[in-house]
Amino acid sequence: MKGFEHLEREIRDWRDKGVFRSLTELESDQGSIVTIGGREVIQLSSNNYLGLTTHPRLKETALKAVEAYGAGTGSVRTIAGTFTMHEVFEKKLAQFKHTEAALVFQSGFTANVGVLATILNEEDVVISDALNHASIIDGIRLTKAGRRIYNHVDLDDLKKALEETQGARRRLVVTDGVFSMDGDIAPLPEIVELCERYDAIVMVDDAHASGVMGKNGRGTVDHFDLHGRVHIQVGTLSKAIGVLGGYVAGPQVLRDYLIHRARPFLFSTSHPPAVMAACSEAIDVLMDEPERIDRLWENTRFFKEELNRLGFDTGKSDTPITPVMVGDDALAMQFSDELLEEGVYAQGIAFPTVPRNQARVRTIVTAAHSKEELEQALRAFERAGKKLGII
Missing domain, CATH: 3.40.640.10 (Type I PLP-dependent aspartate aminotransferase-like (Major domain))
Structure with a gap:
């Protein structure tokens, strides 16, 4: 249909810059593990802090x-x-x-x-x-x-x-x-x-x-x-x-x-x-059940400390929102894609959501994550980070 050529040009530009993203379909409930494309992966992008969506x-x-x-x-x-x-x-x-x-x-x-x-x-x-x-x-x-x-x-x-x-x-x-x-x-x-x-x-x-x-x-x-x-x-x-x-x-x-x-x-x-x-x-x-909040913060401290130990920059976060700073928009998206290949769903965030040159993969751990799941996610971050030269 004619009349949308200006939108098509913008979308082509996003594709060329590597920042165009399609919606990700979840084939399961919103838990610590979700199903994407028939695969079970660790969910690190949800705001379901306490796991109440499935309580x-x-x-x-x-x-x-x-x-x-x-x-x-x-x-x-x-x-x-x-x-x-x-x-x-x-x-x-x-x-x-x-x-x-x-x-x-x-x-x-x-x-x-x-x-x-x-x-x-x-x-x-x-x-x-x-x-x-x-x-x-x-x-x-x-x-x-x-x-x-x-x-x-x-x-x-x-x-x-x-x-x-x-x-x-x-x-x-x-x-x-x-x-x-x-x-x-x-x-x-x-x-x-x-x-x-x-x-x-x-x-x-x-x-x-x-x-x-x-x-x-x-x-x-x-x-x-x-x-x-x-x-x-x-x-x-x-x-x-x-x-x-x-x-x-x-x-x-x-x-x-x-x-x-x-x-x-x-x-x-x-x-x-x-x-x-x-x-x-x-x-x-x-x-x-206040213990859910306690578990959320225990998981947060563990995950943040381990990311920093691996050499990732987690910015100035003091909460379960833990950005893994990358800088370049396209590289952040590539990092997100590599993580998905490794079994972790963590979305890349770029301009205009964040300022230019401050792209990141934004993670949120929840009370529903087990320590084993977080350790598995950390291994995925290490492999993908080293592959792309982020760490």
Whole structure:
């Protein structure tokens, strides 16, 4: 069909540069071992931090919800009515996060977009870390507020941004709690102190800290004991929680306002019963099985230390997100392909997801990985790394 020639040219350019990737089909559930092309390989690209996607309690609860309430909900919550289970789960989530209220969105992406595009106007300024998630960037693009990007985790630059914007009605400082590509943790106590000094709102995207950091996986706010000092917490229900969706946790007034004005909430059908029931059960599992988080961190420390011992550069990661830095875009993709040949699925990440010349293979170990699986993966990394001259 004519009219897409410009797209075809771009795709040819990606192919020539060795960065075009096809979707990988999984022929199994999302566990520590997955089946790709009829082969069982070790999964090191999943956000399934705690192995909850296949937890028996979540599966059983989801099936019961379908039998009781059906496959879907029929419409948006403000029009067709909201299921009681949505309200009950949001109250449970708010209690878990130690906030007044919580509101569930269709994804972590729409939660960030929903907040940023809704609560700010042209009198306000949003101040954002340079390496924040794409959903934060897109949310900022949709707001009429002014914007200021500060250098990654650079507190001096953040302070300068706060000083330069004191004429605004309201400043909102937004940061990832854990940065998704590098695995480093935001200096949240220092950010909060600066915002208190300059009377700014703090918003934290804890997508990669929910279920991973803090007591029972409550996130970075709990990890740093900042309850009551962070105004807005955004998170996901589709990574460590193991199901689907996103949430906003904060004061009741924020929830009330978003219900009336946040377009992703107002114009999207609510999650089906199976999703809500499984998410609710996942919170109970976090409370009942804290050893899963302990095992996640034990696996993380072992894998990271062994990669470094082999000579790989794992950047500045402090979390289960462990990038294996390569640099060249095409080489990172080639490294990923070699790993798959060796029985390990670990995706290459290149521009525009990360800056140019900072391509990497991004790995995430989980609580579900056995030490034997991680040792097997490390041997694969060693063979592929030596073959390509990375180590």
